[in-house]
Structures are given as C-alpha cells and as structure tokens.
Amino acid sequence: MVTIRRYLRIPQELRPTQIFRQDSLSPIKIALQIILLQLFYYCTAYILFYGWARLGGYDVSITKWLFTWEFIDFSNSLGIVLSLLWLLDSLICVLFLTVIVGRSKLAWDFGITIHAVNLLVVWINTGRWPSLSWFVVQLLSSAILVFLGTWTTRWSELRDTFFDGLVSSQPNPEGQVEMKDLEAQKPI
Numbered sequence: 001m002v003t004i005r006r007y008l009r010i011p012q013e014l015r016p017t018q019i020f021r022q023d024s025l026s027p028i029k030i031a032l033q034i035i036l037l038q039l040f041y042y043c044t045a046y047i048l049f050y051g052w053a054r055l056g057g058y059d060v061s062i063t064k065w066l067f068t069w070e071f072i073d074f075s076n077s078l079g080i081v082l083s084l085l086w087l088l089d090s091l092i093c094v095l096f097l098t099v100i101v102g103r104s105k106l107a108w109d110f111g112i113t114i115h116a117v118n119l120l121v122v123w124i125n126t127g128r129w130p131s132l133s134w135f136v137v138q139l140l141s142s143a144i145l146v147f148l149g150t151w152t153t154r155w156s157e158l159r160d161t162f163f164d165g166l167v168s169s170q171p172n173p174e175g176q177v178e179m180k181d182l183e184a185q186k187p188i
Helices: 027-056 062-067 077-100 104-126 132-163
Strands: none
Touching: 027 062, 027 077, 027 104, 062 104, 077 104, 077 132, 104 132
C-alpha cells in the first residue's frame, strides 16, 4: 500500500507537528504564520462585531465594519464601541501570537505586520487614506499586540528555562507539591 506521504512532498517545517515549533525561520513557514495570524485577527474581530451588532440591533454588513474606516469616529457611540472592540481584538490576538509565533524577538515583526496588512486591506477596499481616528485606534491596537505579545512570548520562552525541575514529579501522599532547592543541588 502506497502512502499519501510519498505523493505529497510537504516540507518538514510545514507538517502539522512542526508549524508551531520555534526553531525554523523558513520563508514559507513565516508566510504561513502571517496568514494564520491575519485570519485569526479578522475572525476574532468578526465574532466581536457580530456579537455587538446582534446585541445592539444593528442591521449592517459586518464586513463594512471590518474593512473600512468610516465607522471609526470618536464623536459618536458606535465609533467608540467599534474602537474598543478593535482593542479587545488585539488583546485576544495576543494569545494567538504567543501560540503561533512563540518567539519574543519576532513578536514585534508579526504584530506590526498584522496592522500593516490591515492598513493595506482598508486602503484598497475604500480607495481612500484612513482617518486620523482610525490610525489612533490601530496604533493603540498594535501597541497592545506588540508589547503584550512580547511579554507573553518571553514568559513562555523563559518558563521552561527557569521553572523546569522546580516541582518534584514524585507524588506526595498529602497531596502537597514539593519544591526543590536548586541552589543546594550539586553541579553536573
């Protein structure tokens, strides 16, 4: 029996088990990560906007809220709510950035890339340069994504380094966790 793997020549770094590993920087893998992050960014925003439209009783195409800048305005309540939903979207996407990218050195690049692609999509869709209020929201959104994404990816990178081996793997009869004293251990 001939396996499918023989016919499908998927590069090693693009196999499902390898996509989220942080040891490879191939251009194909980086492009796939950008596409995944952009997809999650828009899907999360769509879910947030759809929920708000249903709660608020708005009968509007959600894609108009996603891919245009005209509704982002600080002088009305809809514009303020949409601005806050974009910021909430960035907070949620920090989790996606941490899982998909996982490297603190790349969090800046991917956080800015998401918003640069969003600027291009909005500019192409509307045919006009976005307003100042849209830029303010996107700058705040990118700051949230970049700084929190850098912090969470750094935390996940260092978690294994500093906290690995602190907890004993032996079960304790009282159900308590036994901490090891790393300074008292002999060097290898």
